[in-house]
Amino acid sequence: MKAHTLSILVENKAGVLSRVTGLFSRRGFNIESLAVGPCEEQDMSRITIVVIGDDAQVEQVMKQLNKLIDVIKVSDLTDNERVERELVMFKVTADQGTIRAEIMQIATIFRAQIVDVGAKSVILQVVGDTDKINAMEKLLRQFGIKELIRTGRIGILRGTKTVTSSK
Amino acid sequence: MKTGAKILIESLQREGVDTIFGYPGGSVLPIYDELYDSPLRHILVRHEQAAAHAADGYARASGRVGVCLATSGPGACNLVTGIATAYMDSVPVVAITGQVPTTMLGNDAFQESDIQGITMPITKHNYLVKDTAEIPRVVQEAFYIAGTGRQGPVLIDLPKDVNTRSIKDPVVPEKVVLRGYNPTYKGNKRQIDRAIELIKEAERPLIYAGGGIISSNASPELVEFATKIGIPITTTLMGIGCIPCDHPLNLGMLGMHGTEYANFAVTECDLLIAIGARFDDRVTGKIDTFAPRAKVIHIDIDPAEIGKNKRVDVPIVGDVKSVLADMIAGLKKTGACDAWDKKILHWKQHHPLRYGKDDGCLYPQFIIQQMNELLKGDAVIVSEVGQNQMWTAQYFCFRQPRTWITSGGLGTMGYGFPAAIGAHFARPDVPVFDVAGDGSIQMNIQEMGTVAQYKIPVKIAILNNMYLGMVRQWQELFYDRRYSFTELPPVEFVKIAQAYGIDGIKVESSDDVMTALKAAVDCDGPFLLDFRIEREENVFPMVPAGAAINEMIGGHPRS
Numbered sequence: 001m002k003a004h005t006l007s008i009l010v011e012n013k014a015g016v017l018s019r020v021t022g023l024f025s026r027r028g029f030n031i032e033s034l035a036v037g038p039c040e041e042q043d044m045s046r047i048t049i050v051v052i053g054d055d056a057q058v059e060q061v062m063k064q065l066n067k068l069i070d071v072i073k074v075s076d077l078t079d080n081e082r083v084e085r086e087l088v089m090f091k092v093t094a095d096q097g098t099i100r101a102e103i104m105q106i107a108t109i110f111r112a113q114i115v116d117v118g119a120k121s122v123i124l125q126v127v128g129d130t131d132k133i134n135a136m137e138k139l140l141r142q143f144g145i146k147e148l149i150r151t152g153r154i155g156i157l158r159g160t161k162t163v164t165s166s167k
Numbered sequence: 168m169k170t171g172a173k174i175l176i177e178s179l180q181r182e183g184v185d186t187i188f189g190y191p192g193g194s195v196l197p198i199y200d201e202l203y204d205s206p207l208r209h210i211l212v213r214h215e216q217a218a219a220h221a222a223d224g225y226a227r228a229s230g231r232v233g234v235c236l237a238t239s240g241p242g243a244c245n246l247v248t249g250i251a252t253a254y255m256d257s258v259p260v261v262a263i264t265g266q267v268p269t270t271m272l273g274n275d276a277f278q279e280s281d282i283q284g285i286t287m288p289i290t291k292h293n294y295l296v297k298d299t300a301e302i303p304r305v306v307q308e309a310f311y312i313a314g315t316g317r318q319g320p321v322l323i324d325l326p327k328d329v330n331t332r333s334i335k336d337p338v339v340p341e342k343v344v345l346r347g348y349n350p351t352y353k354g355n356k357r358q359i360d361r362a363i364e365l366i367k368e369a370e371r372p373l374i375y376a377g378g379g380i381i382s383s384n385a386s387p388e389l390v391e392f393a394t395k396i397g398i399p400i401t402t403t404l405m406g407i408g409c410i411p412c413d414h415p416l417n418l419g420m421l422g423m424h425g426t427e428y429a430n431f432a433v434t435e436c437d438l439l440i441a442i443g444a445r446f447d448d449r450v451t452g453k454i455d456t457f458a459p460r461a462k463v464i465h466i467d468i469d470p471a472e473i474g475k476n477k478r479v480d481v482p483i484v485g486d487v488k489s490v491l492a493d494m495i496a497g498l499k500k501t502g503a504c505d506a507w508d509k510k511i512l513h514w515k516q517h518h519p520l521r522y523g524k525d526d527g528c529l530y531p532q533f534i535i536q537q538m539n540e541l542l543k544g545d546a547v548i549v550s551e552v553g554q555n556q557m558w559t560a561q562y563f564c565f566r567q568p569r570t571w572i573t574s575g576g577l578g579t580m581g582y583g584f585p586a587a588i589g590a591h592f593a594r595p596d597v598p599v600f601d602v603a604g605d606g607s608i609q610m611n612i613q614e615m616g617t618v619a620q621y622k623i624p625v626k627i628a629i630l631n632n633m634y635l636g637m638v639r640q641w642q643e644l645f646y647d648r649r650y651s652f653t654e655l656p657p658v659e660f661v662k663i664a665q666a667y668g669i670d671g672i673k674v675e676s677s678d679d680v681m682t683a684l685k686a687a688v689d690c691d692g693p694f695l696l697d698f699r700i701e702r703e704e705n706v707f708p709m710v711p712a713g714a715a716i717n718e719m720i721g722g723h724p725r726s
Contacts, residue, residue: 011347014295019287026288056474063471069292069312072347165346 003032004058005077005084005155007163008047011070012038019068020047029053029061033086035152041165044072048154072165081158087127087151090137093144095120103143110136121146171299171330172197174337175263176205178306181339184234186592188212188221192238193278194265197330210588210621213613215242217585219249220611222260224586227572228547229593230384232259232314239265240278243324244285248579250320251289255576256405257382259318261309262286268328269297283324291319299332303339311343316350317469318382350468354485354493362440362464362481363497369438369462371507372398375421375450378405378575379443379467379487386410386568388491389442395500399511401429403444404560405575411544412564418511419520422450423710424557427722428514430710433458434717435510441465443487446476447576456715466490518723520561520708528701529677531555531630535562537680538600538628541688546598547572547590551583551607553637555630557706559602570597581610587625588617598626598688605631605655615667618693626687627664627671627695632702633657640705644720664695671695 010016017036024031032050039046051058058076065074077084094100103122107114112126126136130153137148157163169177175198179187186208191199202209212218215237222233237246243264253260267276283295292312294305302325309321366372380389386409393400393416400410401421410417421429433439439461444450451457454476465472465479466487473482483490522532535558538548544566550556550573565571572590574582587601601608608629618625630636639653661671670690674683674697687694707721 015283015287018284022287060471060475067291067317067469067471069345069348 001052001054002078003050003052005082005153006049006051006058006062006065007075007077007155008049008065008071009039009073009163009165010045010047011072012043012045013070016045016070017047019070020049020065023064023068024049024051024061027061027064029057033150033152035154044165046163048152050153073163075163077155077157080161082155083158084129084153084155085127086130086133086153087125088133089115089149090124090126090140090145091121091147092124092140093120093146094122099143103140106136106139112136168333168335169337170197170201170333171302171325172201174299174302174334175306175325175330176201176207178303179207179234182232182306182310184232186210186225187234187236188218188225188589189236190215190218190238190242192242192265194239194267194327195236195242195330197327198236198263198265198325208592210592210617212585212588213616214611215245216249216581217588217611217614217617219246219260219262220252220579220582220585221589222262223249223253223258224549224572224589225593226253226258226260226589227586228569228590230569231593232261232310233589234261234263236263237265238278239267239282240280242278243282244280247285247289250286250322252574252577252579252582253320254289254291256378256574257318258320259313260320261313262320262322264322264324265330266295266324266326269326270328272326282322286322289320290322293322293324295324295326296329297326299329299334300337302329303337307340308343308345312345312348316348351470351484352468352486352489354466354483354490356493358481358483359490359493359497362483363494365438365462365464365481366396366398366440366498370504371436372396372438372440372504373432373436373461374398374400375403375433375439375441375444376400376406376409377403377442377444380406380409381568383443383468383486383488384568385443385488385491388488388495390414392491392495392498395495396498397504397508398440399432401425401432403447403450403575404573406444407560408565408568408571411566413566418515420560422716423452424561424706424708425716426520426561427518427708427719428511430716430719431514431518432511434460434715436461439463441467442491443467445472451476452710452714452716522704527677529675529680529699531558531698531700531704532562533677534628534630534680534698534700535559535602538684539563541681541684542598542600544570546570546600547587547594549573549583549587549590549599549601551601551603552578552580553604553607553635554632554640554704554706555602555604555607555636557637558630561706580607582607584608584611584614584625584627588614588623591623591625599624600626600628603627603629604636605629605633605658605660606635608660609658612663615664615669615693619667619669622692624691625693627693628687629660629695629697630700631660631697632700632704634702637706639703643703643705644709645711660695660697669693669695671697673697673699675699
């Protein structure tokens with residue numbers, strides 16, 4: 001069992017996300033993370049799904065995904081050279097000057113940005129892979145994380161290889 | 168200018184549709200108004216579930232796409248069991264539903280249900296059409312998707328205003344373009360060569376043939392392939408008819424109620440060639456002990472079926488008709504596997520299907536044999552689900568594909584009668600029988616209204632044991648004979664038939680079976696036979712759920 005990052009190219013049509021996610025729940029898969037957005041081709045979208053399972057299970061889910069008419073291409077990025085990123089925002093309690101300074105120090109180390117400062121809290125934004133984000137979360141927890149939001153992982157293959165409609 | 172409803176009817180005609188099974192209602196009024204003077208034949212069923220099953224039966228008997236039509240909300244929801252039945256057995260059906268106007272979608276309007284959402288897991292694809300101009304393209308795509316690749320049902324949901332709006336002649340696409348849908352038809356040459364090598368090396372080969380042979384009209388290729396190299400064939404419930412039952416290479420059905428010799432052959436074969444079959448649990452029993460000594464070649468059009476339940480040595484994705492043709496071309500006639508043939512012959516001789524014949528009781532198996540005797544395979548036999556289905560599968564001698572129609576995957580009680588109605592419109596030239604139980608016939612008994620109205624000559628043969636027989640059998644064998652809610656009070660089915668204007672006979676003795684069957688066949692219209700059978704007769708042999716398939720109850724002692 002390991003995390004697999006699937007990149008799915010789909011027709012940008014109503015209901016397509018529900019077809020894809022419905023298939024996961026129906027076949028007993030838990031989605032770890034999900035990110036969707038338009039892509040380089042106007043009438044298509046790209047979905048990145050992280051799912052945990054053994055290789056045979058993931059292969060089965062990919063085959064089932066391929067059967068959906070609106071799914072154009074499915075790739076498992078996991079065993080390929082790739083770049084994976086996630087964007088996270090933390091709203092952290094910061095009502096004292098000293099704490100605020102400490103938080104800002106952590107932000108610098110992690111190359112996070114402070115995108116909002118209030119009287120009692122700050123919002124940090126950070127982009128990175130899962131390890132980096134988890135490490136930062138651990139450090140910030142001591143100050144009190146009021147709210148945390150993550151976009152879900154997105155991934156792209158290194159080099160000239162692509163997950164596109166042309167085969 | 169044309170209305171959406173008119174465009175829909177024209178689109179259906181372009182697809183060659185001749186018959187629609189349906190039921191009107193508020194949101195499909197515009198479509199029904201068009202049907203009023205359309206050349207399309209519309210059969211009014213008595214419940215939408217029957218419309219879906221009839222379209223399915225039509226499709227299975229003809230090999231063409233079946234069409235059903237229902238209104239929004241309850242009408243659409245009533246189609247669901249029928250659509251799921253077609254989905255599980257890969258049957259090409261296009262279901263058309265009315266929907267509330269686009270302006271009211273999502274508003275909990277009167278008779279609104281999200282049928283696109285509801286049917287997502289049970290359709291190959293579905294559409295909610297929001298623009299009248301899309302109708303020709305959507306209908307074209309729906310028929311293409313339903314009828315190609317691994318076939319299956321497609322639903323088109325049409326809001327009322329989409330049907331009433333008039334537009335200038337809409338564009339009809341020249342061909343279907345679907346970027347995400349490209350079924351593989353031709354088998355990979357290298358894999359086919361590998362398969363041929365395995366076949367050459369095999370000493371105990373066996374073909375396990377499923378419904379995919381029927382769907383792809385590959386029976387001639389299958390029989391040629393098997394006879395060229397002398398490989399015995401066992402068929403699944405869905406594959407029955409792909410090779411004549413009395414063909415020397417045919418071992419009959421395998422699995423839970425398969426023949427002993429088919430299950431023995433699976434257990435002992437050293438090469439299993441699965442063709443258009445999907446290693447269903449009712450076939451394999453305990454999967455780890457299914458074909459434990461065999462290398463496996465799996466030919467299927469659906470890549471997702473390969474390796475799903477059973478590890479495969481040679482996967483071949485493609486249309487089984489095309490793959491078999493390639494394999495026939497690549498195979499040289501080889502010497503027969505004498506020892507294996509002898510072993511199988513021995514099993515066939517010492518482990519035949521059997522039942523308690525000569526004690527004067529009315530046995531369901533005897534009725535099926537008599538039916539076979541009378542019809543000589545020249546008929547379409549549809550079944551309900553349960554004991555009636557298994558007895559028919561075991562004892563009727565099917566000789567042609569598409570003459571055996573049954574709900575295999577979903578196991579839908581109430582399927583048979585409406586499916587038989589559909590089958591009649593596909594095959595008006597032969598008698599159509601629905602072999603039913605007293606439980607399942609009551610699930611869609613209202614269709615007597617349909618067959619009476621149109622004088623559809625479907626013959627209903629009820630194997631009446633006043634039980635939900637298959638469930639009772641399990642209770643007898645595995646639940647200490649605690650018959651919890653499986654006994655049904657007697658029903659005078661002949662009187663019900665008469666109330667609809669249908670003739671029928673109650674049969675209580677084995678001496679009267681043939682006369683009654685002849686009366687049914689000789690009658691021009693529908694006919695009902697109420698056979699009062701031995702009440703606690705079981706379907707044997709039987710593999711208990713989760714057991715290995717060579718561990719059967721009710722078999723002969725192993726010699």
